[in-house]
Amino acid sequence: MFGSNRRRLFIVSLLFGIAAPLCAVPFGVAVKAAAPDGKAPKVEFSEEGKLKQPVGFRKWVYIGTPLTPNDLNNGEAPFPEFHSVYMDPDSFALYEQTGKYPDGTVLVKELIAVGDREATSGKGYFMGDFIGLEVSIKDKQRFADEPGNWAYFSFGHKYPLKTEVAKNLTASCNKCHQDNANEFVFDKYYPVLRAAAPKTK
Amino acid sequence: MFGSNRRRLFIVSLLFGIAAPLCAVPFGVAVKAAAPDGKAPKVEFSEEGKLKQPVGFRKWVYIGTPLTPNDLNNGEAPFPEFHSVYMDPDSFALYEQTGKYPDGTVLVKELIAVGDREATSGKGYFMGDFIGLEVSIKDKQRFADEPGNWAYFSFGHKYPLKTEVAKNLTASCNKCHQDNANEFVFDKYYPVLRAAAPKTK
Numbered sequence: 001m002f003g004s005n006r007r008r009l010f011i012v013s014l015l016f017g018i019a020a021p022l023c024a025v026p027f028g029v030a031v032k033a034a035a036p037d038g039k040a041p042k043v044e045f046s047e048e049g050k051l052k053q054p055v056g057f058r059k060w061v062y063i064g065t066p067l068t069p070n071d072l073n074n075g076e077a078p079f080p081e082f083h084s085v086y087m088d089p090d091s092f093a094l095y096e097q098t099g100k101y102p103d104g105t106v107l108v109k110e111l112i113a114v115g116d117r118e119a120t121s122g123k124g125y126f127m128g129d130f131i132g133l134e135v136s137i138k139d140k141q142r143f144a145d146e147p148g149n150w151a152y153f154s155f156g157h158k159y160p161l162k163t164e165v166a167k168n169l170t171a172s173c174n175k176c177h178q179d180n181a182n183e184f185v186f187d188k189y190y191p192v193l194r195a196a197a198p199k200t201k
Numbered sequence: 202m203f204g205s206n207r208r209r210l211f212i213v214s215l216l217f218g219i220a221a222p223l224c225a226v227p228f229g230v231a232v233k234a235a236a237p238d239g240k241a242p243k244v245e246f247s248e249e250g251k252l253k254q255p256v257g258f259r260k261w262v263y264i265g266t267p268l269t270p271n272d273l274n275n276g277e278a279p280f281p282e283f284h285s286v287y288m289d290p291d292s293f294a295l296y297e298q299t300g301k302y303p304d305g306t307v308l309v310k311e312l313i314a315v316g317d318r319e320a321t322s323g324k325g326y327f328m329g330d331f332i333g334l335e336v337s338i339k340d341k342q343r344f345a346d347e348p349g350n351w352a353y354f355s356f357g358h359k360y361p362l363k364t365e366v367a368k369n370l371t372a373s374c375n376k377c378h379q380d381n382a383n384e385f386v387f388d389k390y391y392p393v394l395r396a397a398a399p400k401t402k
Contacts, residue, residue: 058393059290062263065283068325077323082266089260112392119390120381122278124269125326126390180321189320189327191313192259 042088042106043137050164051153054135057108060086064190067125069114079134080157082112082127085190092196099197101138101183103149109134111157132157136173138184143167147174148184243289243307244338251365252354255336258309261287265391268326270315280335281358283313283328286391293397300398302339302384304350310335312358333358337374339385344368348375349385 044052065084068077087095091105115128133155137143143151152173155161168174177184187193245253266285269278288296292306316329334356338344344352353374356362369375378385388394 058397059262059293061260062285062287064328065266065285066320066322066325066327067268068320068323072324077325079322081325083322084263084266086263092260115390119267119269119387120377121267121280121284122269123273124267124278126267127265127392130392130396176321186320189316191328191331195331196259 042090042104043135045142046164049142050166051135051137052164053133053155053161054106054108057086057088057106057110060088060108061092061192063087063092063107063192066186066189067114069125079109079111080131081114082125084110084112086110087193095193096196097198101185103138103140105138107136107185109136129159131159133161136177136184146170147178150174150177150184152177243291243305244336246343247365249367250343251367252336252338253365254334254356254362255307255309258287258289258311261289261309262293262393264288264293264308264393267387267390268315270326280310280312281332282315283326285311285313287311288394296394297397298399302386304339304341306339308337308386310337330360332360334362337378337385347371348379351375351378351385353378 043054046052063085065082066079067082068079069081070077086108088104088106091102094100094102095105110130111132111134113128113131114125116126117123119126135153135155136150137153138148138150140149143149146167147170151167153165153167155163155165174184177186180186182188185193187197244255247253264286266283267280268283269280270282271278287309289305289307292303295301295303296306311331312333312335314329314332315326317327318324320327336354336356337351338354339349339351341350344350347368348371352368354366354368356364356366375385378387381387383389386394388398
């Protein structure tokens, strides 16, 4: 119908030439959303290996909020005061399947000062302002020498936060997580994690 | 080059015939994610107009956690005890642009018992088990007679929760939100909302 093989070849090339650019962007979006491979740049590091302040984590999966008010900790809690904790969505999706923290897991702990102590809903603790940010990352290549391959970072407990930081000493954070948490994560205090783990865990 | 107008028409038709199905699904995904219309079924109602228990909200945008422990409220806080609050992502995206709660906004308040009172991170309050679920919805068509078009629902403060519930009386919830909150939402206690609102608000 197209007269010659040469013409047929030209038409096929044309079809792909038009179809490919049309689909490239949406396919890229769909693949990224539907098939996480754990390799997306959830966080970024500087050339010197420092962790840059993460962005966008307030839209990650929230897993829980411990509260250690300063006034219950001699005026200076180790982590003041509300600790809202988020997990990157790709790793959370894998956690739902396995109950394990996959390589590449990023947890962000945002620290928030206690604001009001009473509201129309009763007496208690109400969130005030953001004051700090901490991050833990499981990465068997980058943190091959850390127990469990987890590294811990603190951007400070007072604004303005640091823009990039080196990992904390193993003894500063990792040791406590290794000794007291479940696979380095205090899931005991994160009901969302406990509920999301497979029942067979 | 293609010999005739008829053949050219055929080729163009063929191009679209192949390109359209190739792109339909990924374009659909991209549009849904990028241009929320506020009409997606974030929650469902029964034929009698009762709200069915929402699902999937633990992956919505977390906005904050007030805490009203029972032991600071004569043993029975109105909302025991941690209240983790989520906003549907489409409405949050619009809120980021406008600082307003768009029609169709759904807020879910998940209630969590206080568990431990001390951990390696210090003294305080740590989340125990899920115990309750409440929802507020702004819908000018469905709740045309409610102040601000907001309706409030409670699935209970003890598991097992109710599977579907009618809206609460206006005096039970709406009145307090109308009188004490900002546009019916206690954003004072939700730092994520305050930070997400446009600076010009």
